[in-house]
Amino acid sequence: MTDHQPEEILDQVYFAWSHDSRGLDVRGYSFSSEPEAKKWLRRLEEHLRLQSVGEVEPPATALSYIECDGGLVAVLRRIAQGTLAPGRNDSHALIGPAGILDVPAALSLSNWKGWRDEPPATWTMPRVGSRSLPNTADAIVRLRRRARELERELGVVITRLLDRPTYPLSIVGCLDEDRLAMVWGLRQAANDYLIQQHGVWRRWSFSTYQSRHDSSIKRLPEIVFLPVRLDSTGPVNRTIVDLDRDLADGRISQEAGRLVARLVHGTALPVAEPARDPVLVPSGVDGPAHPSPRQPNPAPLEPAPMAGDGASGGHRVRDRGAVRSERNPVAGLLGVRTVREFLGELNRLAEHWRWNRQVLRAALDVRAMDAIAGFVEVEARQELLSRLLKTLYGPDFEDLRDAEARKHAARLVRDTQSEQLARMVGKAAATGGAQDIFAAAFDRWSAGGHPAGLIPTGRMAQIARWARRSRRLPVAAAAAVIALLAVGFLLGRLADLAAQPSPAGSGGATTTSPTQAPVAGPGNEPGSVSPALGTATIGPVGSSQRVYAFTKVGVDYYPVGICSTQDFSTWQCPMRQDETGAQPQVVAVVVPNRQEPELRAQAASRQPAKKGQDWGSEVPVG
């Protein structure tokens, strides 16, 4: 969950033993009616028991991420207390749309202060605003740190995962405190690779404790942790990984090792060939910007096992055959570039799939929807605002030659609530030399920002302060406009999502806040960053060195991410493009290995890095 998402309201339900109904029942809820809460009891009941297994007691709490129908998910926290009999324990569920309660958000909920250990005194529970939930970015920092200590375990699990990429996982032997980090690490290391190489789109739903994992359980998460090997009476169509026994060896383990190394050490990606038809394979924004590689030695993919829901279960996966033979029904939608194309594609899909909308829902999961929302919120808005301004001021803002029009535009720049609108008019003024609009722009930013009162920080604030000190108005106004443009790329909008071979995820395909710097965000880990790549030619690099990409602003270097190479000569570096089309200066610099954590932290905290004495020469990234 990111700060710039609109606030969503989530519901909660508390389940506990009830003497009235003689069973586990709803004991508190935020829904408007009890029947609605009871429906959630039915949906989640198979996941409420917290049972011991033999001599092994269940943990004090367990967290589960359970996907339900209608795009809703429940994050369930079970508590090992209740009646005398194990399994008649209390549970507290937080329920909301998957777009808000996504897996990273769920992983961060282990520290949520709102979890209850007792039923509410009254049956009423408040609804929960999404902004009151823990910050996902903070949690990810913790999870990343923990995941780095699980290099061997991640390697073992990913080896088995790559062996049978469509199968859900049951993991034995993982410490309680490592389980969330394990989920995060697996997702971060393998998600994009599985999409690109295998066409498998995993959900990464999880349960930190299970005492059953047979196929009869409805909505059993994709990754479950078992305290010991279980005695199952029913068939278990899952890959069971025993961390105390299994080893990461063989050919697949090398691939797994590279994925883990990429996560843990930020090393280069495996060698990949360009995809034959990349648009057919959806992927998330977290994915590498390399062209989708294809499997060097395609082998028949096993059928996806049932996911616990009898005839209707199963994983949302695509086997490679299907990917090649069937066109993704939403590929067109994901590739649109204009509002007209977007509306046309929507109409086409609505008509074509009117009787099979489940196909669309299967293809448009949260990541794909986020990519589309990103287009609507960024590119479509830009196009619509351009049309509005064109209507208002004529093509190429030709009317700004007129004093009345410039006065109107100046008022707009000074007073509009829309930062984007002000920036677009300001840009036109910058090219047209309209001094009164310059002045309005200066007023706007020297007053501390847009009317909502947000105050630019960091580099932006320095530029604004410097501009205010300047008595040379035109220069100051130009500086403000330049600063604006700098903000444009500093905001870090992901480049040209629609042109990507895959849909973008929640990490970047959204509008950005004015205070963001060009850095990796939660969904934009250094190991998996960058929607666009540039290249730089750099000679041999020592084993204790890394090539790092920076956005250079004046004398400041804003870390972007690690560059990778296949021949140790041409380096591919993550870079960004301003939505206005401006190209920031991106440079690649050889830096010592030891500085990588610091750069990563600076990227996370959106701070510029200070050029070190031991840095190499900067090389432009083109």
Add this chain to the structure above:
Amino acid sequence: MMENGPRFVRCPICAHEFHWPNDQMLSLFDDENESYELVDISNESESRQRDLERQGYRQCPNTSEDTTEHYIPASYWRYRDPLVIGLVGASASGKTHLLTAMIREAYRVGLPHGVTVAALDLRRHATFRRRFIEPFEKGDALSATDFGVVEAADILLLRGPGGERPVTFFDVAGEDLEKTSGRNRATRFLVGANAVIFVYAPEDQFETGKDTAASENQSFDLAVERLRARPGGIDGLPAVIAVTKSDRLRYVPPADRWLRRGDTRVLDAASIRAESRDVFSYLHHIGAGASLRPFQAFPRCTLHFVSASGRDAVRVDPNDKKSKGKFPRGIQPTRVLEPLVAILAMTGMVPSPEAQKVGMP
């Protein structure tokens, strides 16, 4: 055991009937991957084939595909007239404890009239033993049964004067038994059940805060109505009402008399009738008339006072809500075999004139 009998089998798990395939294929369970592997045993010697069949499984064709993939013992087809016994009762009424104590006692002391018990589904029984019997013997309160369980709890083989007969036990969550959803897979066993143990526990008023019994017993009512709706209704379907946790009544007449008597080793229809009369009176007296519904519905029904553990479980640490329940002085099952013996008598497993009187009006 049938060597060349009809190969038309009703799956004890999903209750669908199907022709048992006449081939030499069966599935062996792979413990490592917890999955079944289909193997061809046609090239094996006959003795080896029999041995593999004893350990192997057949996948149910699951014709309607409305439940998940499931397997039944490969030798299931060899035995005539399989018995499917379901336990029915509200949540926390003691079904799992009763079944565990019952199977444990059947193994430990045996059944009357020379009836012996063995596992037909070897793996399933081993699992049942590890998950239920062993913790129970260590004095642990057993876990609540999971929701949505479709698999049988145990499949045993009884051998006695009446021949060899597989017995499949179903123990599902009380909450599942009270659902009215037509898509409730967990209670599918009612379609194929040919004997039912209705389990009722006298409530602890200090625990529940209630001083009157419930006016309805929903799990009993739903099961009775579904059994009535089967072709042929419930004629010939024996039922038992077991008043579990009767140790709570050890000082309450008439339960005290039966509990002091302990387990009986001889089938005595008159004694069973006397106990049924006392249980009926007791339930009627405490206002639990709703739990007598099976007695009114089934032509052959017996009633019993039983105690699976001999006492209530208590928390190891009374002040810690997270501490588990234990039987601190161990378990002392009392009269837990009476319901099973009555069912065996009423289903012909004990072929004697005395058995024919059991449960009759």
